[in-house]
Amino acid sequence: MARNQVQFQKGLGMAQFMALYGTEELCHEALVKMRWPDGFVCPKCAKRRYSFCAPKKLFQCSSCHRQTSVRAGTVFQKSRTPLTKWFLAMHLLTGSKNDISGLELARQIDVKWDTAWLIKQKLMEVMLQRNAIYKLSGDIQIDDAYQGSEKAGKRGRGAANKLPFVAAVATRDGRPIYMQLRCLPGFTKDAIKTYARANIAPGSRVLSDGLNCFKGIVAAGVAHVIKITGGGRPKDPDFKWINTGLGNVQSAIKSTLRSCDARHTPRYLAAFEWRYNRRFELAKNLERLARVAMMIEPQPRSTLAAIRLKSADLTG
Ligand SMILES: [Zn+2]
Structure with a gap:
């Protein structure tokens, strides 16, 4: 194996x-x-000469005397x-x-x-x-889900602290490449249209189980293929990667985070998305995150x- x-x-x-x-x-x-x-480049005057105060870790520009630290901004x-x-x-x-x-x-x-x-x-x-800043492209599997204080599940309703989100996985040669986990204001055609326009590249082909809101994908100018699968999470092999991805996210949130406050759910989902999309190069991830944090x-x-x-x- x-x-x-x-x-x-x-x-x-x-x-x-x-x-x-x-x-x-x-x-x-x-x-x-x-x-x-x-x-070093002075953030105020763009000159390069400076002196460095080691105890305070401050750079002082030799031209305009502006003091700055590497953390500032x-x-x-x-x-x-x-x-x-x-x-x-x-x-x-x-x-x-x-x-x-x-x-x-x-x-x-x-x-x-x-x-x-x-x-x-x-x-x-x-x-x-x-x-x-990234858009998914190519063959994409998409599904709807909720995350919140109650048991997470497909199309669960009724709890005010539950947050709807879409999960989408781009595949290549039948293997998952990139995933998106994005919160929406609701599962409406308009919300999906806005999501698709911002996050899916033109020319992509999106597969869904035909929930009405996914008509918004076509409205965004992206090809949409519907495969009716019946109730519950589809077991169809065409939905394999979106099901696996969603399952992993939900079990990880359950085991590590217990529950996550709906106010912060977009950030927790973002962290799963970020890690998933960089899972093949773990050794580089710390430097990548630090660079963007700067x-x-x-x-x-x-x-x-x-x-x-x-x-x-x-x-x-
Ligand atoms: Zn300066």
């Missing part, structure tokens, strides 16, 4: 992680290289948590195909639960914003706690 490529890949081991990012200096140096690959801004803990959190969140709970993260990086929660939400927000603006707690969808929309 062929070895599972994901399970048997080498990844970034803890010894290697410690060698690369085991001290504050190593982490700082890594971020400096990501932010200024060709050397990024997701790491204003955090008092050492970079070594941020890097370990990124490693734990991206180094395997599984999620890590907030409590476990707090234990592993030795911070209070609340700090671990905030770090995790910020990193998942980075993943969410990164996911949004490009995304600060995410204060108030922004992260905001309800992304109106509560009235949550029942679909």
Whole structure:
């Protein structure tokens, strides 16, 4: 039997992680290289000469005297948590195909639960914003699902804390390549049309079980093939990868996260999507996440706690 490529890949081991990012200096140096690959550039006047205050880790521009840190203007801004803990959190969140709970993260990086929660939400927000730039293309299987405080299941209804989302998997030569897990305001034709326009490339071919809202796929100018499968989650082999993907997401949320607050569900789904789409190159994932975190603006707690969808929309 062929070895599972994901399970048997080498990844970034803890010894290697410690060698690369085991001290504050190593982490700082890594971020400096990501932010200024060709050397420091003043964010105010764009000049390159500077002096460096090592104890405070501040760069001071020799022309305009503006002081800046490598964290300023990024997701790491204003955090008092050492970079070594941020890097370990990124490693734990991206180094395997599984999620890590907030409590476990707090234990592993030795911070209070609340700090671990905030770090995790910020990193998942980075993943969410990164996911949004990619479109699925080619042959795609799509299905509808709910996630929330009640038992997750296909087309479950009635709980105000349940959030509707679509799951879509792009396949190539019969194998799954990329997945999308995107929350919607509801399963309406308009919501699917908006989703498809933003997230599915023209020329793709989407297979669904014919739920009425999926007519929105055609309205978005994408080919739609319906395969009627009867009630419940379809067992048809044509839906194999979407069923496997959804099953994995829902069992992972159940086992690791117990339940997730509907306000934060888009971010938890984004983290699953991010990891799934990078599952073949685990060793590179920490650096990939750190690079994007350096490009995304600060995410204060108030922004992260905001309800992304109106509560009235949550029942679909
Ligand atoms: Zn300057």
